[in-house]
Amino acid sequence: MKSQKKQNKFHFKPPRGEAISGEKVKLRDKKLSDVRNDFKWQSDPELARLDAAPVLIISFALFLLDYATELHGPRHDRYPLAVETVDGIHIGNCSCYDVDETKGEAQLGIMIGEREFWDKGYGADTVNTMVDHLFSTTGLQRLYLKTLDWNLRAQRCFQKCGFVPFGNLKRNSYTFVLMEMKRGQWEKIHNSEKSS
Numbered sequence: 107m108k109s110q111k112k113q114n115k116f117h118f119k120p121p122r123g124e125a126i127s128g129e130k131v132k133l134r135d136k137k138l139s140d141v142r143n144d145f146k147w148q149s150d151p152e153l154a155r156l157d158a159a160p161v162l163i164i165s166f167a168l169f170l171l172d173y174a175t176e177l178h179g180p181r182h183d184r185y186p187l188a189v190e191t192v193d194g195i196h197i198g199n200c201s202c203y204d205v206d207e208t209k210g211e212a213q214l215g216i217m218i219g220e221r222e223f224w225d226k227g228y229g230a231d232t233v234n235t236m237v238d239h240l241f242s243t244t245g246l247q248r249l250y251l252k253t254l255d256w257n258l259r260a261q262r263c264f265q266k267c268g269f270v271p272f273g274n275l276k277r278n279s280y281t282f283v284l285m286e287m288k289r290g291q292w293e294k295i296h297n298s299e300k301s302s
Contacts, residue, residue: 125190130228133187133200140188141173143196147219150162154256156279157217158254164291178214189218189232197223200232210247212240225259247289252282261285268295 125132147153149160184203190196205212218229236282240246253260269285
C-alpha cells in the first residue's frame with residue numbers, strides 16, 4: 107500500500123488533460139488519432155536507426171490494436187506524451203520513464219518524427235519544456251537520457267538545453283552517450299533566464 111501511495115506522487119502528465127506549453131510546442135496526452143503518425147514514424151528506417159530500434163514490420167491493424175490497448179491501460183513506469191506545434195500539428199513524441207522516486211531520478215526520451223520540423227528548435231523546446239515541467243512539479247533531483255554516440259545533432263541539442271555527458275553505455279551493437287541534468291544545474295539556468 108505504501109509503494110502505491112509513492113507511485114501516485116509522481117505526475118508527468120499535464121493536469122486534467124491540459125497541455126504543457128513551451129515556446130514552440132505543446133506536450134499533451136496521447137490519443138487514438140495519433141496512431142497513423144506513430145505507425146508511419148515507427149515504420150521509417152531512418153527514424154528507427156536514430157532511435158536504435160527495429161523498424162516496425164507488423165500490419166497497421168495489429169499496431170492499432172496494440173496502440174488502443176496501451177492507451178486504455180497506461181503503465182505506471184512510462185509517461186508518454188505527444189509533441190504538437192502551437193498550431194496543433196502532431197510532430198513527434200516524448201516520454202519520461204524509469205522513474206525512481208527513491209533515487210529522485212527519471213529518464214527522458216524524445217523523437218521529432220516530422221522532418222520539416224528538424225533543426226528549427228522544436229526538439230530543444232520539447233526538451234526544455236519537459237525539464238521545466240518535471241523540475242517545477244516533482245521532487246526529482248536528476249534527469250538523464252541516452253543518445254547514440256554518432257548522433258551529434260541530438261547531443262548538441264541536449265547540451266544546448268543544459269545536459270552534460272557523464273559516460274557511455276554499450277548495449278547490443280550500439281554505443282550510447284549518457285547525459286544528465288541535475289536540479290541544481292536547472293535552477294542555475296532557470297534563474298539566469300529569469301534575471302536576463
